[in-house]
Amino acid sequence: MAEAKGAIPEHFYRWIVVVASAVMMAFGVGFISTAVTVFIIPLNIEFGWPRGSVSFINTAGIVGIALGGIVMGWIADKFTTRLVAMIGAIS
Secondary structure: OOOOOOOOOHHHHHHHHHHHHHHHHHHHHHHHHHHHHHOHHHHHHHHOOOHHHHHHHHHHHHHHHHHHHHHHHHHHHHOOHHHHHHHHHHO
């Protein structure tokens, strides 16, 4: 289909979605990986947990995100991206 002169091509918007998704993921992962540092000392004082144990909570969460990404990628390949998005929105 011919595009109007001066119109932005449709494939350009795909890159906008990719860039926006990358920025959102960078912020999300940044908050997830650094937010636990706020709770290390309070958890240490309240429960007597050593810093290594509190930090392990964060490590386990990041590993869970990584493994979940692999599983969701497999589901997206086998089924549809829409199903992956619905599962992600529900969970």
